[in-house]
Amino acid sequence: MSKQKILTIVGARPQFIKCAALSKEIRKYFTEIIVHTGQHYDHNLSDDFFKELDIPEPDYNLNANNDNSISQIADIMVKLNVIVKAEKPDCIVVFGDTNSTAAAAIVAAKNNIKLAHIEAGMREFDKSIPEETNKLITDILADYYFCATPTAIQWLKDMGITNNVYHTGDIMIDLIERFRANIESNTTILKRFEIHQQQYIFATCHRAANTENKQHLEEILQALTAIDMPIILPLHPRTKKAIEQFNLSHYLEFENIHICEPLGYMDTQALIMYAKMVITDSGGVTKECYYHKVPGILTDKQTEWVETVQEGWNIQAGPNAKKILEAYKNFKLPLTQNNVLGKGDAASKTAIKLNELLSEILKENSFN
Ligand code: UDP
Numbered sequence: 001m002s003k004q005k006i007l008t009i010v011g012a013r014p015q016f017i018k019c020a021a022l023s024k025e026i027r028k029y030f031t032e033i034i035v036h037t038g039q040h041y042d043h044n045l046s047d048d049f050f051k052e053l054d055i056p057e058p059d060y061n062l063n064a065n066n067d068n069s070i071s072q073i074a075d076i077m078v079k080l081n082v083i084v085k086a087e088k089p090d091c092i093v094v095f096g097d098t099n100s101t102a103a104a105a106i107v108a109a110k111n112n113i114k115l116a117h118i119e120a121g122m123r124e125f126d127k128s129i130p131e132e133t134n135k136l137i138t139d140i141l142a143d144y145y146f147c148a149t150p151t152a153i154q155w156l157k158d159m160g161i162t163n164n165v166y167h168t169g170d171i172m173i174d175l176i177e178r179f180r181a182n183i184e185s186n187t188t189i190l191k192r193f194e195i196h197q198q199q200y201i202f203a204t205c206h207r208a209a210n211t212e213n214k215q216h217l218e219e220i221l222q223a224l225t226a227i228d229m230p231i232i233l234p235l236h237p238r239t240k241k242a243i244e245q246f247n248l249s250h251y252l253e254f255e256n257i258h259i260c261e262p263l264g265y266m267d268t269q270a271l272i273m274y275a276k277m278v279i280t281d282s283g284g285v286t287k288e289c290y291y292h293k294v295p296g297i298l299t300d301k302q303t304e305w306v307e308t309v310q311e312g313w314n315i316q317a318g319p320n321a322k323k324i325l326e327a328y329k330n331f332k333l334p335l336t337q338n339n340v341l342g343k344g345d346a347a348s349k350t351a352i353k354l355n356e357l358l359s360e361i362l363k364e365n366s367f368n
Pocket of ligand 1: 013014017172204206234261262263264265268269281282283284285288
């Protein structure tokens with residue numbers, strides 16, 4: 001009997017990383033077709049990750065790199081619908097909260113195809129954050145929910161969603177575990193920046209809520225330039241553009257600021273692991289600094305990774321220079337960590353459960 005078919009949707013950097021973890025496991029049970037929506041298309045946000053993380057080549061590329069979210073979601077929906085009708089998958093798998101996630105969720109529902117949401121149930125409780133509407137749409141339409149944390153399960157429950165909700169742990173941890181030896185031995189990247197372990201800060205900033213708001217972006221840059229340590233700041237193309245448009249480029253000329261192009265996965269992990277501290281608005285980096293037991297200051301308005309803050313490994317400062325600097329000066333590391341993001345077996349748990357669920361449907365259909 002031929003294997004059931006999964007259509008996996010990716011479009012942005014964190015989704016390539018999550019797909020790298022899941023694809024290997026999915027392929028043990030299913031035929032997987034990967035669709036790249038083209039949301040991120042720069043080589044250092046896309047192609048490089050496929051090579052570095054050994055992700056199978058996408059079977060389709062939708063080239064939907066439109067410059068506003070409405071036309072992007074519409075474009076992905078129209079193009080993906082054609083593929084779904086031709087491929088007739090048994091299930092569509094989506095990750096996280098991007099425009100690609102929400103667009104694929106609508107296409108799955110309209111075609112009556114099962115939808116599995118990886119990293120389901122996350123909430124920031126603020127619809128002005130662009131990712132929030134994507135999360136809500138996807139969770140309303142999903143059939144199967146794979147949750148990274150107990151809080152996500154609770155948030156789904158608060159919406160009345162309790163069926164087919166599974167706690168797997170976070171899938172990004174799987175990949176760090178897989179590449180741990182390569183990450184630990186990667187000191188070349190420290191040499192490139194002429195920095196030493198524990199003597200620099202690793203920083204990222206790319207969330208639309210920060211890059212589309214001059215005050216937020218300037219507060220973050222003010223804080224970074226006031227810190228008495230080298231700051232390694234890989235610039236997301238969106239942030240680079242925003243800094244130019246808002247005339248904030250002078251902040252990048254401070255002696256302690258080392259900017260660079262977006263980095264590869266192993267280099268980023270090594271820079272997080274060996275940093276004194278991390279300052280970030282990235283959901284992925286929030287979890288990774290927790291995993292590496294490096295204190296993190298969070299500059300997004302809210303975080304959905306509340307457990308990392310409750311345990312004291314991350315401080316929620318928001319886009320506020322004063323609060324960021326206070327956190328930097330007064331950070332007291334907790335003595336323990338409860339591994340709230342799991343043990344690095346989220347991908348295998350997800351694939352096993354999906355196989356169980358979809359086999360059940362196959363059985364039911366064969367009786368009808
Ligand atoms: N990342 C990377 N290179 C960089 C910055 C981040 O490989 O220059 C990785 C980071 O370690 C994490 C992922 O990209 O695994 C997070 O993606 P991003 O910050 O774009 O999105 P978010 O997690 O906020 O959705």
